[in-house]
Amino acid sequence: MANYTVQLTAPDGNYPFNRVRISLTSADHPQQARELTFTPQARTKTHTFAIANGTWDLKVTGAGFAPINEANINVAGNATNAKNLSVIFYSLHSDRNRDGTVDIAIGRQGHRTPENIRFGPNGTGAIIPVNCNQDGGNTGAGYTDNQDNHVNGDNDLDSGIAHLKIIQQSFGPPAIVPPGWALRLRISPAVADEAAANRHFRIFDGIANNSVEVLGPETVATEIPQDIATVGAEQTYGIEAVRFAGQGFESGRAIISLLGIQPEVSGPDIPAYFFIEHVIAARWIANHHQQTVTRIYVEHSNDDDFLQSLAAAAAAENTPYPLTAATPAIAPQTNVPYLNGNAWNNFTAAGKPGLPTAASDQWLRDTMVSGYSSWPGNGGGIERQDVFMKAHRWHHLQNWVYQTLLNHDIGVFYPAVGTADAINDGNSGGNISVTPPVRKSHLIGTTDYRFGRIYYGHHRESTLDNSSRQFLAAQNMQAPIVLNVDWLRVGHVDEMMTFVKANNPGNPYKRWKLLVASPATAYQIMRDNQVAHGNATLLARPPHSPGNATANFAGLPxxxxxxxxxxxxxxLGNGVVPMYWGIPVMEANAYSYQQLRTWNIDGVEKVITDNVDKMKSAFDLSNADIIKVPVIFIPETRIDGAFGLTDKISIWTSADGGFNIYPGRNSGFRCSALTGDMPNLFSGNDHLFIPKPFGPWVVDNTVANNGYDLFERDLEQKIVAIGNGLACDFIDDWDYYHAHHGEIHCGTNETRAPFNGQVAFGNARFNNWWTALDG
Known part of the structure; x- marks a missing residue:
């Protein structure tokens, strides 16, 4: 017998492997084996085998170690065989610290890097852009860059694609990678019950223009081999997110794994080691009214007076901005792609026969929601993309959105595409709004919403589609507030409230006022002026005013x-109102001004107040923060169903044909604004573009325009009292918007510059969402 000592020295260095297996085999004797474990303090390890003299083969194997195969060793007495080991393996890397450069530090072998995605100044986890604009000429009409399997041009690879790297790591004496070694790249959900991760992210084989997908939506497999010779010393891959967090992808995260195959260690199919990068899709953030407008959109309609008034108002802003006229009447029908299995198909919404036709469609706001996305740029700096959330509305403007609006500068994301979600009015962008930055105080501490909070209507009669609701919630940025707009015929939150800027240097969470529609205010103004101006005319264009060249009042339809x-x-009397509301045939529909008045003051005002109370429970909102805006509503349609006692405005009287039922309840009405709905305004940089209310017009030849509107004057005085320098531009939108159940806000949309969180909150960390968020 001989004492045969094997002495192994592992190289110095920071690498995640420390164990090898020594195997001695002979044709004539039993196999001898031993495992050795190295430590930074003990890089040299020995083991002595008691073996018979003869011919032996020595093998040394271990994950991350180049194997040693020494055959036909003649053992004839005690001996020592000293070997210097080589470490060689492949690691995976991303921009974990979000500085724009792929981190070359080796992650924890066998663990996610980072274990948890974190935010704040020291946050970790690569942020992957949702590449939903259209940079290159190699995408089809209606397709965003992340809806094909190529990198789309130089702009795309510079700004729309993040980077991953596989790097060959070696320590100790130079070694050749054995021919049997292999690499596999895998993408998996970060959360077990989410859909396959290759539906949410795409990895390209490089970062040059026209680099192609190796893992992603059009790849059936979620794991593919990577040629070691092609990888070489290092290989850079491009990666983009195909979608924002949302339905089936609530976390917005994925894990990307590099599997190292060493057959001598664990066989040809089982990885000997693996590295995992934990990544997250960039967030979508809805714009609020404290952000500077950079462009306004409105349909190119036949209403030239309205267009000219709007363009003049935009040009008069402090920091003016251009007006872009949308052209749905001439936009060609454009397919909307969605991912069906592993292929992009053309989407048709549930219940719709096909694509919308080319025709006039003035509702820019209802078609999409203004927002943006941002992420750490390659090489440093911040990338930012204007991104409109496409609302689940199937109408003519959709063709223009995908044919013209979608471009290098503008991205589009459609949460409900490919789903069976039903189309209804509540899905529209006018039903999705955003507060400015707000704070919620608790008994202990506060919760700060530095990007504001989304609010939308969703109840029984008016609902927001499930996909959009899950998308908004999954961004985890602007925690949604759910209101009840069942009482409104169109069912949009912008019909009853909006926010305007207000000076408040001492509190960045109160630099706003909430404008709320108030029938009670409208009637109070009329009562206050009944004696002096009882003959003041409402709902008419005054003599010799825009739209009325005559010497008489021109009544409005x-x-x-x-x-x-x-x-x-x-x-304020009890005569018969000339309007009607839509009811079943043979049922009386006439009603009096007294019924209208009582229903507005006691019914409509109450349901609006209920919504304001929901806002008060969601953030710090007091009555001093609220401006009541005079608006009178009328009933339009009635809701079927039996009412309960609590549905009645006054429990002591009859239902009064619906006028003693709270709007939005069974047997009650859904209603619309009768006078111009002034809260449904466009909030510019230092101007408010407000729909003319056509409230009571007081003839007074001593003032400009030979008179004034009492409702306009009331709101303007309240805006002036804020001391924020906002100018009120009252614009006549009656014929093309109001008469069709909308106003200026419904008919416009905009892009806005990023909110300057550093100035607002006094700290540079609040400039970017990933550093602004806590934890």
């Missing part, structure tokens, strides 16, 4: 009448 004009005395 409303449901059921070509002339809805009436005086303060009429509105």
């Amino acid at each position: 409303a449901p059921g009448t070509a002339d809805a004009s009436a005086t303060i005395t009429d509105f």
